[in-house]
Amino acid sequence: MATIQKGKTITLRGSAQIVVEFFNYGINSILFQRGLYPPEDFRMVKKYGLNLLLTSDDGVQAYLKAILSQLDKWIVAKKISRLVMVISSKDTREVLERWSFDIQLEQSDDRKENFCETKKSKTEKEINSQIAAVMRQITASVSFLPMLEDPCTFNILAYTDKDAEVPAEWIDSDARLITKNAEQVKLRSFSTSVHKVDALVAYRLGDD
């Protein structure tokens, strides 16, 4: 977050960086909390005043990096409106959980275009505490989410504008909604005064 300096407002680019960083830690937390990868693969880091876990598996790291770098481009280009992490059963491909993060631009689309002057810009500290609250909720959500019985895998969906640049690794997809017995819980949101990110988790209730 080198772009945030004291007394200065947060630029779009800086905000994008914050949001991408949040997604990095968020996705890693979910991977750990939901047991998609074994706990040995994670190392603890201090961030947002919390102990968070990042994967130390090279393959997963590279995979997430590819996604997040593209996400950064989309955010800077203002082409993305939502990022969804879909957790599905490895065998049946059935969607079991859907972590959805809405990304909204808070600044009104002034023709100035050059990202400055928000009326009430936030300090880094405020943002971090808000993000920490979301992270805590992600960790705490394990308590009400149903156990993932089968081996699971995950996918990342991006809701972009139609005219967004799309690299070859990204393909059109359906929304991969949870088909039956879905329940959803809204989590906290945070705002960088440029972007507002709302978090929501949808999950499939047990059959009984």
Add this chain to the structure above:
Amino acid sequence: MPPPSISKDLQTGLNPMSPQIARRVRETMETPRRKSTAGRIAGTPTRSFADRLHVHGRTPTRPSAGGASPSVAHTRSPRSYNATGLGHSPRSSVISGRNAENFIKQRLGVAAVSPSGGGKRGKAKERMYDRFVPSQDAIDRASSQFNIRDTTDRQKLKTLDPDTLAYQEQVAKACGVALDKRILAFNAEPPAAQRQDFRTSWSRPLRKPNSTVAARRVKSEPEKVLDAPGLSDDFYLNLIDWSANNMLAIALDNTVYLWNGNTGKTAPLCSVTREDTYVASLQWAPDGSHLAVGLSEGDIEIWSLESLKKMRTMRGRASRVGVLAWDTNVLSSGARDGSIWNHDVRLANHRVASLLSHESDVCGLKWRPDGQFLASGGNDNQVVIWDARSSLPKFTKAEHTAAVKALAWCPWQLNTLATGGGSHDRTVHFWNVSTTGKIASVDTGSQVTSILWSLEYKEFFTSHGFPNNHLSIWKYPSLTKIGDLEGHDARVLHTALSPDGQTVATGASDENLKFWKIWEAKKKGGKCGKSVGEKDVEDELVNAYRRMAIR
């Protein structure tokens, strides 16, 4: 004239379509369409779509200059176009299923919508274009629709004018369908977890527990074996002791032999010449200069190591002295009649105290290293703790169910006493002398004949008689067994620890004296250096004094 296609109806007549349905239709249209187009128009499906786009005057959305490769843009734009063309796909009603179909029927009043009628069926199957459609029912509908499309739609599509497109967009807007959005998925599969079944380990701590120190290895063979002919097979005697200056004394019948641990030589010290008298106990004074020898008829002799001569005989007892214990100048003796006497070896009137509590043979007697307490064990199954200042018992423990010969004070926890019971008991109890409470117990499985604490390790050693005649090494306070040593054929009655604390000598009734190196000293580098350092300090002090004197 074939019946009008459903999609057409959707476009024209579906103004009040609810957003829900619209979304549903849209979402169901996303992925399968590619397949269908590819299958239907053999050859270059994307081209033809792109052509159509041009015909309709809608330039396909391309990425801005310098963006993704043109090929990507080309293959993508028709698809996005298709997404806008609400219901152009023959599958629109197929996938959305019966609900949507019924809904459309009701709303539009299209009675003859069902195209799967009569003779078309065979033809439809013949021209089936999508093997991924799961249900037969759906295939019918889809192919029939395709038939309709095939004959009529090509022209129709071409004649679609910008007005219709604009109208479509308006409808979409009204329905709340965001046509300018697309959902993208990162195509690559995430790397699989290395281990499949990791759910069981969720609750495990992240940090691995410290790897346990490898179990200590103890040599299972004795270092040295000596013959000990005539070593008496009597549980109530104590016939081996190892002095501070590395002399081992052993009594064989009526003779005491000394084995020099430095040179390995053996020499007799003394012999009892009287008939029917034998050596019942022996004990080195703490400094190793004198040996006390208790005889079967009650006398106690003090022998000097230096001169190898008897210094003194302390008389007065009438029964066998089975056990002796030194505390600097005071020698305590336990006798068969159950009495314990304290002799001050410096006084002519040597008896300074008699401790009377045991009702039978006293066979275990140990002073605490600091001389505050004396522990005694007897054939009456009792353990008695005596305060050095009193001739009344401090407390008595009667938990053993057999004679208590094995007694040992813990060298690093002064208030801990270990006591082991005989063949009926087979347990070792640990007592806290300060609180008089029991700390722990362990069942050894065999008669306990002696206990020795290690000086360096947090361990203790027990020797056993019936039934296993083995030696055991234990950890304290965990009381886990490190190992058993099998070496004697008969019960091990007498044990002694070498002055350096490394070797244990065991004498058994199989007339063998064996030496076991069970507590090998840990390697220490500092000892030599320390003395050198001390010397340096001394030299410096001397120099300093000299300088001061000169001034």
